[in-house]
Amino acid sequence: MDLGLKGKVVLVAAASKGLGRAMAEEFAREGAKVAMCSREQDAIRAAASEIAKATGAETIPIVADLSSAKGCETFVSSALEKLGRIDVLVVNAGGPPPGRFEELTEETWDKAYQLTLQSAVxxxxxxLPELKKTKGNILYSTSTSVRQPTQYLNLILSNALRAAVHGMLKTLSKDLAKDGIRVNAIQPGRIKTDRIVQLDTDTAKRTGKSLEEVQKEWETSGVIPLGRYGDPKEFAAAAVFLASERASYITGVSLQVDGGMLQAMF
Ligand SMILES: NC(=O)c1ccc[n+]([C@@H]2O[C@H](COP(=O)([O-])OP(=O)(O)OC[C@H]3O[C@@H](n4cnc5c(N)ncnc54)[C@H](OP(=O)(O)O)[C@@H]3O)[C@@H](O)[C@H]2O)c1
Incomplete structure (x- = not known):
């Protein structure tokens, strides 16, 4: 299937590794030009040049901290300056730290708000002004924890703030439809990246288990019906489809990529 992404300009936020990087690579494979950012200059440059080498696509690395207004401006304005238009915006960022409600300070909540909700806003x-010109689309990469937070008791920052992102996306999808702009979300369950290792390490510390024991429990307890963590490439394939012309009648949707983990009907 031709996804219709050849020559399109895609911005992938937080893309030096993990899910962002996998999405950037998959868009590049489809022939899109990709602007990608992260805070670490060496890391984002290396990721962009590896992707360009592997796919032949044009990739633009941009150093930007998405938890500040300036960082978000740098990312979008530099991308626009280099590539001239925006067809797809993929909103992604590092995850807020784990912690239960009573362990979290005012300052930690503030930082998480900047990183998770304000970066999306x-x-x-x-x-938006560029997406209106191209009739492009926005894809928010969030988390299945928005729909079933109870199994992630130590991720209250993520659960609370990503729910706000979903409120925004559902509202925007209706509001921007008149401009021909689609707005969707993609929700990872447990996709094998450094972030998931960080969370599993936190669980191991809290429960007195080893990291291997924690991971094995996730994979064998039946919580993930497919019985394994996902590969970032599997996540990226779904993301790229949702952002492509082949998904032209899909808007306001949250697609989970979680090996069947969510138990809700919808
Ligand atoms: N993996 C999963 O299964 C899963 C499940 C649910 C939710 N999520 C969420 O999905 C997001 C991505 O997760 P991941 O697994 O890909 O994490 P990851 O492997 O740790 O990668 C995070 C990426 O974000 C960049 N980043 C972090 N903070 C940033 C900032 N302030 N400004 C710009 N870039 C920043 C990092 O690069 P630099 O360090 O260079 O900035 C890196 O490229 C996170 O919010 C995570 O909580 C992931």
Whole structure:
């Protein structure tokens, strides 16, 4: 299937590794030009050049901290300056730290708010005028924990703030449809990246188990019906489809990529 992404300009936020990087690579494989950012200059440059080498696509590395207004502006304006248009905005960022409610301070909540909700608001606001010109689309990469937070008791920051992102996306999908702009979300369950290792290490510390024991429990307890963590490439394939022309009648949707983990009907 031709996804219709050849020559399109895609911005993938937080893309030096993990899910962002996998999405950037998959868009590049489809022939899109990809602007990608992260905080670490060496890391984002290396990721962009490896992807360009592997796919032949044009990739633009941008150093930007998405937890600040300035960082979001740098990402969108540099991408626009280099590539001239925006067809797809993929909103992604590092995850807020784990911790239960009583362990979290005012400052930790503030930082998580900037990183998780405000980065989504700012990137959307900055890209919108361009997306209106191209009738492009926005994809928010969030988490299945928005729909079933109870199994992630130590991720209250993520659960609370990503729910706000979903409120925004559902509202925007209706509001922006008149401009021909689609707005969707993709929700990872447990996709094998450094972030998941960080969370499993936190669980291991809290429960007195080893990291291997924690991972084995996830894979064998039946919580993930497919019985394994996902590969970032599997996540990226779904993301790229949702952002492609082949998904032209899909908007306001949250697609979980979780090996069957969510138990809700919808
Ligand atoms: N993996 C999963 O299964 C899963 C499940 C649910 C939710 N999520 C969420 O999905 C997001 C991505 O997860 P991941 O697994 O891909 O994590 P990851 O492997 O740790 O990668 C995070 C990426 O974000 C960049 N980043 C972090 N903070 C940033 C900031 N302030 N500004 C710009 N870039 C930043 C990092 O690069 P630099 O360090 O260079 O900035 C890196 O490229 C996170 O929010 C995570 O909580 C993931």
């Amino acid at each position: 700012r990137l959307t606001r900055l890209a």
